[in-house]
Amino acid sequence: xxxxxxxxxxxxxxxxxxxxxxxxxxxxxxxxxxxxxxxxxxxxxxxxxxxxxxxxxxxxxxxxxxxxxxxxxxxxxxxxxxxxxxxxxxxxxxxxxxxxxxxxxxxxxxxxxx
Amino acid sequence: xxxxxxxxxxxxxxxxxxxxxxxxxxxxxxxxxxxxxxxxxxxxxxxxxxxxxxxxxxxxxxxxxxxxxxxxxxxxxxxxxxxxxxxxxxxxxxxxxxxxxxxxxxxxxxxxxxx
Numbered sequence: 001x002x003x004x005x006x007x008x009x010x011x012x013x014x015x016x017x018x019x020x021x022x023x024x025x026x027x028x029x030x031x032x033x034x035x036x037x038x039x040x041x042x043x044x045x046x047x048x049x050x051x052x053x054x055x056x057x058x059x060x061x062x063x064x065x066x067x068x069x070x071x072x073x074x075x076x077x078x079x080x081x082x083x084x085x086x087x088x089x090x091x092x093x094x095x096x097x098x099x100x101x102x103x104x105x106x107x108x109x110x111x112x113x114x
Numbered sequence: 115x116x117x118x119x120x121x122x123x124x125x126x127x128x129x130x131x132x133x134x135x136x137x138x139x140x141x142x143x144x145x146x147x148x149x150x151x152x153x154x155x156x157x158x159x160x161x162x163x164x165x166x167x168x169x170x171x172x173x174x175x176x177x178x179x180x181x182x183x184x185x186x187x188x189x190x191x192x193x194x195x196x197x198x199x200x201x202x203x204x205x206x207x208x209x210x211x212x213x214x215x216x217x218x219x220x221x222x223x224x225x226x227x228x229x
Contacts, residue, residue, distance in 0.1 A: 035217070035218075037220070043202060043222070043223055043225075044220065044221075044222045044223065045157070045204060045206075045220035045223075046220075047217055047218070047219055047220070050217050091156060091157075095218075100145065100147070100162065100169070100170065100208070100210060100218075101147065101159040101162060101170050101172060102147075102149075102157070102159065102206075102218060103159070104156035104157050104158075105156060106155075106156050107156050
């Protein structure tokens with residue numbers, strides 16, 4: 001069975017601070033995909049990034065960066081110089097290569113105060 | 115770019131009534147997924163369709179049924195509604211080819227309230 005754990009339920013920071021969201025996953029599959037989605041207060045789920053199990057290269061996209069470490073089964077997400085618009089719930093998710101359904105973590109609520 | 119369309123966006127029903135939620139995937143996407151998100155919870159997978167055939171099934175109650183039509187749109191039918199069915203229902207779509215997993219893009223969701 002697959003499982004995704006986001007140990008931090010809520011993080012509160014002041015604008016311009018960096019914030020790192022932890023994600024730990026469990027799977028018996030050798031091939032799998034990891035995702036991060038953002039859910040702002042308006043409710044929609046916005047895709048941020050996808051990583052497959054063979055690609056451990058870290059990625060940076062603007063103020064967002066991701067650290068994938070297969071050895072520790074972690075896929076952490078950092079927001080640099082946070083802004084109020086970053087306030088949202090962030091979900092880490094896992095999918096089997098063949099099955100496709102997403103298994104979500106419990107989500108981390110990020111509150112960025114001005 | 116075109117996104118996943120869901121209708122209606124909001125729906126209020128009484129207990130024991132029925133509801134139909136519709137989903138129009140991104141053009142050329144061949145796989146549709148349905149998820150249910152209760153208040154303060156993460157989305158839970160219900161069911162998926164690939165090329166109009168059910169491809170996977172999750173924790174979907176027997177009172178719910180779904181199908182994908184020839185134009186790839188999908189409908190989630192919910193009968194004998196219960197208070198606990200109140201949730202945000204998401205549809206997502208992706209391109210699935212040769213067993214590979216492509217990214218699921220989500221619609222804005224349908225907020226169902228059962229009174």
